[in-house]
Amino acid sequence: MSLAVLRSRALTGIAAPPVRVETHLANGLPAFTIVGLADTGVSESRERVRAAILxxxxxFPNHRITVNLAPADLPKESGRFDLASRGPDMRDVRGQAQARRAIEVAGAGQHSALLVGPPGTGKSMLAxxxxxxLPPMTLQEALESAAVMSLTPGGFRTALWGQRPCRSPHHTASGPAMGGGGGNPRPGEISLAHHGVLFLDELPEFDxxxxxxxxEPLESGRITVTRAAxxxxxxxxxQFVAAMNPCPCGYLGHPDRPCRCTPDxxxxxxxxxxxxxxxxIDLQVEVPAQDQGEMLDGPPGEPSAVVxxxxxxxxxxxxxxxxxxxNELGGREIELHCTMEPQAQALLRGAMTRLAWSARSYYRVLKVARTIADLEGAEVLTAAHVGEAIQYRRALRMAGG
Known part of the structure; x- marks a missing residue:
């Protein structure tokens, strides 16, 4: 048996109370447990720690591992309690080939994405x-992002110049916190993510x-805050990215853990x-549960630098x-730049009829297919490009079916 103790910090408002991270290894069946009012993001650090060590x-120690975050009555959130020191990299995500591919497509075409799957499958890691x-910011993008950040109480920090913002508000965030508000209107999370990524974890848990x-902002790229004055x-x-479980208990479609939810x-x-x-939402992707061998012993994925x-x-x-x-193509631009082979056109129109898509869905799938073709260096969209794009809009339908 062994015990290791590290010191970290939690976050309560603007205060940062100290936290003891106590890790205990004991004999017994292999397990990895985190206790001490840890939220979902902290609990998922088990897989991040495992990936970093390997x-x-x-x-990785084949023992019963218990991590205690003390004091027990202090809520702990975010990834600051990870023992890993490595930055986020796509190689950390083992398996999940379709979800990894979807994230690559999203980055290539600036597409929005929804990741659907049981807890612990890597949805947050991928997001x-x-x-x-993503590409580096242009000078104009950096100036616009800095201008928005300068309107916040903390102002713009020069150390963040040229870095794409990545905002991840908690699911208790209100409408004004997201869209902006106040007597003298200030930007909300949506605008603070300008030219960056807005990630909403546990999407159905939001108001x-x-x-x-x-x-409206997903369509227009702007938001209007209206007040009496x-x-x-x-x-x-x-760029909008969200993650959610397929059902309230989280285990609908899981191969080993039965779902407790009724169809209603x-x-x-x-x-x-x-x-x-x-x-x-352009890409709606299933992130299924994996078998233990693939998750723990499978080869690392491609590094972020290669992707x-x-x-x-x-x-x-x-x-x-x-x-x-x-993602920003519209109207005549789509017709001009998304030329399809006859087989691809027939496949897309058939899917639109069979799946009862709106015209908006049809054109969003077409733009995703254009991005898939661009990743291959192809000028004309083939049935393979369109077929892959169609598969990226069936996650919730598959989960419910």
Missing amino acids: NSGYE QRLPGL RRVPEVLR GHADFPACF QVRRYQSRISGPMLDR RTRVLAARECQLARQGKPN
Whole structure:
């Protein structure tokens, strides 16, 4: 038996009370338990720690591991309690080939994404690694982002110049906190993510009005905050990524853990995300549970640096062809730049009829197919490109089916 103690900090408002991270290894069946009012993000650090140890060339201990975060009555959140010192990298995510591919497509075309799957399958890990795949900010983007941040009470920090913002508000955030507000209107999380990534974990747990606040900015890239004294416009051109469980208990479709939810409970849970909101999310990807062998012993994934090379090449292709990412194409631009082979066109139209898509869904799938083709360096969209894009809009349907 052995005991190790490290010191960290929690966050309560602007205070940072001390926390003792006590790790105990004991004989018994292998297990990894974290106790002490840890939230979901801290609990998921088990897989991050495991990945960091293995990728650092060490053997993960085959013992009963207990991590106690003291004091026990202090809530702990975020990843500051990870024992790993490595930065987020795509190689940390083992398996999950389709979800990894979807994140690559999202980065290449600036597409929004929803990751659906049971707890502990790597949804948050994947979302947190998206910013590392994105192109560097242009001077104009950096200036606009800094201008928005300068309106916050803390102001803009020069150390963040040129870094794409990544905002991840808690699911208790209100509508005004997301969209902006106050007597003298200030930008909310949506605008603070301008030219960066907005990640909403546990999307159905947010107040239903919060996702609806995103609908207009996802289309227009701006948000208007109206108050009695007048209104203020803020920029809100962000890349939206969300994660959710397929049902209230989280285990619908899990191969080993039975789901405790009734079909009606599943429908109510999934319906917290409205149809119009889902319509605006380009990639809706299932992140299924993996078997233990694949999760623990499988080979590491491709490093972020390798994936980013392909993302940057595809984005440069888009800028050269149309001067903007594929996600921003509209109207005549889609017809001009998304030429399809006859088989691809028939496949897409058939899917639209069979799955009862709206026109918006049809064109969003078409833009995703354009990005997939760009990653391959293809000019004309084939049935393979369209077929892959179609699969990225069936996560909730698959989960409910």
